[in-house]
Amino acid sequence: MLDSITIKLAQGPNYAALTTLFPSGSPQTQVMWVDADEEFLYINTEIHREKYKNIERDSRVSILIWKNDDSFKYVEVRGNVAETIKGKEARDHIDKLSEKYFNKPYPFQIQTERVVMKIKATKEVFFNVKIEDF
Numbered sequence: 001m002l003d004s005i006t007i008k009l010a011q012g013p014n015y016a017a018l019t020t021l022f023p024s025g026s027p028q029t030q031v032m033w034v035d036a037d038e039e040f041l042y043i044n045t046e047i048h049r050e051k052y053k054n055i056e057r058d059s060r061v062s063i064l065i066w067k068n069d070d071s072f073k074y075v076e077v078r079g080n081v082a083e084t085i086k087g088k089e090a091r092d093h094i095d096k097l098s099e100k101y102f103n104k105p106y107p108f109q110i111q112t113e114r115v116v117m118k119i120k121a122t123k124e125v126f127f128n129v130k131i132e133d134f
Contacts, residue, residue, distance in 0.1 A: 001038055001039060002036060002038060002039065002040075002041070002077075002121055002124070003075075003124050003126075004131055005075060005126060005129055005130065005131055005134075006036065006041075006065070006075050006077060006121070006124050007036050007037075007038065008131070008134045009065040009066075009067065009074070009075055009129070010034045010035055010036030010041055010042075010065055011035065011036055012067075012068070012134070013068055013100055013101055014034070014065055014066060014067055014068045015031050015032070015033070015034070015065070015066065015068065016031070016032050016033070016034035016041075016043070016063050016064060016065040016066075017029050017030070017031055017032070017063065017064045018030055018032045018043055018051060018061060018062075018063050019061060019062040019063070019064075020050075020051045020054035020055055020058070020060075020061055021054055021057075021058045021060060022050075022054060023057055023058075028050060028051065028054060030051060032045075032063075033097040033098075033100070033101055034063065034065055035093070035096070035097060035100075039120070040082070040118040040119055040120060041063060041077060041079075041118075041119040041121065042093065042116050042117070042118060042119070043063070043116070043117045043119065044090060044093050044094045044097055044114060044115070044116050044117075045114070045115060045117065046110065046111055046112045046113060046114060046115065047086075047112050047113045047115050048111060048112040052115060052117070055081045055117060059080040059081040059082075060078075060079075060080055061078075061079060061080065061081060061117075061119055062076060062077070062078050063076070063077045063079075063119065064076045064077075065077070067129060067133065070133075072127070072128050073127070073128050073129035073133055074126075074127050074128075074129060075124055075125065075126050075127070075129065076124070076125040076127075077119070077121045077123070077124050077125075078121070078122055078123040078124075078125075079119050079120050079121040079122045079123070080119065080120055080122065081117045081118065081119055081120075082118050082119065082120040083118040084115050084116065084117055084118070085115065085116040085118065086113060086114070086115050086116075089116070090113070090114035090115050090116045091110075091114050093114070093116050094106045094110075094114050
């Protein structure tokens, strides 16, 4: 189970920084849209992107989610991509995320195929954020 603060941050219109690992072990980090339920964090990408290729080789990730109105309130989540979801469910999910961040369906062309990475947390580290902030 994710902490309620992590869930609130991930379900709100807050951005995340996703770090994956290249085969050399070097990290790669991008700003991403994020989502969550009680158990998993969700990151949506496309299968041709390096971040997805990285997690196919090494499922370890780190995600930092910061509060949109105060970037010094954040959670770092370390974990693994436990499962991926493709097809219509992944396509529908990117529209859901776009509604959250842009208030409209996903406006960009999909180059390959959408995929949702379900991330299971092994550690959550909080900085200056508490449930009263929501």
